Amino acid sequence: RMAIGVAPSNGEVIYLSVECETDTKKGLYLSTNGGSNWEMISGEFNTKVRPFYFSNLTVDPTNDSIVAKCGLNAILSEDQGRSFTPSDYTVHSDVHDVWFDPSNTKHMLLATDGGVYESFDRGRSYKMWMNLPLSQFYRVSVDDDKPFNVYGGLQDNGSWTAPSRKAGGVGNNDWQSIFGGDGFYTFRHPTKKNIYFAEYQGGNLVRYDKNTGVAKSIAPYRQKGEEDLRYNWNTPVHLSPNDPNRMYFAAQYLYRTTNMGDTWERISPDLTTDDDSKQQQHLSGGLSIDNSTAENHCTIYTIAESPVAGETIWVGTDDGNLQVTIDGGKNWTNTVANISGLPANTWVTDIEPSTHDAKTAFVTFDGHRTGDQQPYLFKTTDNGATWTALATEAISGYALSVRQDYQKPELLYLGTEFGLHISLDGGQSWARFNNNIPKVGIRDMVIHERDNALVLGTHGRGVIIIDDLAPLQQLSSEMLAQKITFLDSPPTLLRDPGSGGSWFGGGGNYTARNPSSAAQVMYFNQKRHTFGKMYIEIYKDGEKIREIPAGKSAGLNVVSMPTRLPQPRAAPTSNRMALVSSIFGPNMPAGEYEVHLIKGKETYKSTFTLAYDPEAPYTLAEREAQQTLVNELYTMSEKMAYLWHAYGQIKEGLTQVEGLKRKPQAQVTDLLDRLSTTMSTLVSQEGDGYVNETEYLCEDIANLYRHVSGYPGQPSTSQRLEGDRLLAEMAAVENTFEQYTTTDLVAINALLAKAERDPITWESEADFSTDNPNRTSSGLGEQFFKTEAFYQLWWRMGLIR
Secondary structure: OOEEEEOOOOOOOEEEEEOOOOHHHOEEEEEOOOOOOOEEEEOOHHHHOOHHHHOOEEEOOOOOOOEEEOOOOOEEEOOOOOOOEEOOOOOOOOEEEEEEEOOEEEEEEEEEOOEEEEEOOOOOOOEEOEOOOOOEEEEEEEOOOOOOEEEEEEOOOOEEEEEOOOOOOEEHHHOEEEEOOOEEEEEEOOOOOOEEEEEEOOOEEEEEEOOOOEEEEOOOOOOOOOOOOOOOOOOOEEEOOOOOOOEEEEOOOEEEEOOOOOOOEEOOOOOOOOOHHHOOHHHOOOOOOOOOOOOOOOOEEEEEEOOOOOOOEEEEEOOOOEEEEOOOOOOOEEOHHHOOOOOOOOEEEEEEEOOOOOOOEEEEEEOHHHOOOOOEEEEEOOOOOOOEEOOOOOOOOOEEEEEEOOOOOOOEEEEEOOEEEEEOOOOOOOEEOOOOOOOOEEEEEEEEOOOOEEEEEEEOOOEEEEOOOHHHHHOOHHHHHOOEEEOOOOOEEEOOOEOOOOOOOHHHEOEEOOOOOOEEEEEEEOOOOOOOOEEEEEEEOOEEEEEEEOOOOOEEEEEEEOOEOOOOOOOOOOOHHHHHOOOOOOEOOOEEEEEEEEEOOEEEEEEEEEEEOOOOOOOHHHHHHHHHHHHHHHHHHHHHHHHHHHHHHHHHHHHOOOOOOHHHHHHHHHHHHHHHHHHHOOOOOOOOOOOOOOOOHHHHHHHHHHHHHOOOOOOOHHHHHHHHHHHHHHHHHHHHHHHHHHHHHHHHHHHHHHOOOOOOOOOOHHHHHHOOOOOOOOOHHHHHOOOHHHHHHHHHOOOEO
16 A cells, blocks of 8 residues: 655656565655656655555645655655654554645644644654544443443543543543553452453453552463464453452453452353454464454354353354353354344344343344445344344444333333434334434443433544433333323432532643433423423422423423522622622422423423432431521622612613702702612622732622531531621611601602602512512623633632533
């Protein structure tokens, strides 16, 4: 294989990367006369390494003497290839493409097996783009921590683990490395929490102890009388669903261990076709022999033990055998001959023994390596004696993985090269799942049974989690006959506040969203609603507390209802800390809520439940004490917002009064002065929203609200005492307002009536409270919420939910 690089600035200059039989002639050639003559200018390692993989040349668009060559490492020459400089050693190996910025050729991009790198000094140093969620996961697994952790292996990027959720979202730094190499199967021991297993390319398996930081190689070796072991590049490891100490590993033979890999028992003969014609690895690569074990064939690719019958074990090979034993490996049956419609020697990609029946299994096959793009999915209910084809024309892409739902046997999940497909009827019909899952290869799937979540390992979009399978599990043919059918949902946990997230990472990092903390109102709508009103009302203890829009589409609708009350109204203070204090409203109370779905003239009713996190360390009494103080402060903030609003209207009205007789005008001026003095003691109006901060009653309320609402347990004694002080001061402020409005303004309005002028008016508290209840106060505060300073404070103060 050869690569050609023509200099854009001079078509006479051509670079050629040559692969040929003679090793001394392999390398980089140069022509300066349009190809009439050639000169070999370099036989340097990276000019000829793995030409099938690395043959790519890029010439600087403005300088024909500068050329970059892809290879195991990127190399760059500035003297027409006579000498080369390797790329920054921190760049991931296996470089596939180079780009020069035509407007500034010192600006370069590098595409490698690790990602995309950027240089501004012509490759002498690089930084990686860390914000691209494009990782390629071969396998995924989960544990039972709360929240659960995800484990997986990445193409040429090792084995990793990260939490499924974290305050602030799951960022780059939340991923922890377990081991290196090309990562494949990775999982934690179910009972020994410090023990991890990681497999990397070509049959290398390690047991990693997190406590010591030491990994032990535990892969089995061939025994006397055995042929060389043929491990697949993606060698399967399988943890028994019935015994946490039982684990399987495979080459062409199947091995079993019960002591975490210290000893292995071979429990099968060669389960592949053992076709000698497909075992010519020593000749692989043509002119350039390449045998990195990725070329191994006639290997076991997938293993699965029945979760119902532990003696039933399935094995699939990359050369088309589908083997099963029902006696723990004593006897094996190759069932592939019983499958009609499957081309011979088609790669077995996944086996899913049913969690509901010992004799049932689902198997996917992939023939794309021989040009067969068809999806192959089969089901047996008699341990492989007979098979039923389940693939239909609705499935796009060759099949890579399959799972059966734990709760609903007819619900199947199929991962193909072009995304996720769902069947609600046991495989008779299929539809592609379009909700935020792109058309990428889904190499592996695992269902987290406790959390009812589906975790997808994709080749190109990292790990994707469907957080709640309940809507899919409840869909049924009976729903089709009903206009509206509500779906059940488990209690929604009221998430306690927490801090986290990237610390000023800018746009250079990626942060995954957390599962929604909103309550889900789920219903099936027989037909799309097109005429008349359709909305949802939420009630608690008979009182309407919220109205939200309804989903009007035909089919499944999931409407999210925030579990927090609207953020408290706040007077427009210039104090930045007080402004930030009003970002979040408090949690709604735990308990049952009633849902009224109004569709035209009809009302459909359901319920949902909000509950506290049972794993949290706070007692109900501690939470109630916190909620009491938070609600008091919330009410005070709302009251202060109203008083400031009303004072502003009164002040504006008094300012407009002119031309009265001397004594009445003096009374207006006196009241205006006194009212201005009062306002100046309530809310800070100094500074620019970041410096020169002063604190009055408004700011004291806001700051205490921030501290108390940020901790869901028992408030401190000091906080409770501060709350009592603020309540007393707020009562005095309300009394002053009442004095102004029931005495002073009554007198002023009497004078205005006598002079035939309009009275001073202000909005009632009831009108103020019902006027757009989700709004924030206007003025400096609203502007501050849009500034960079606001976001910096948000992160610094840990206000990440």
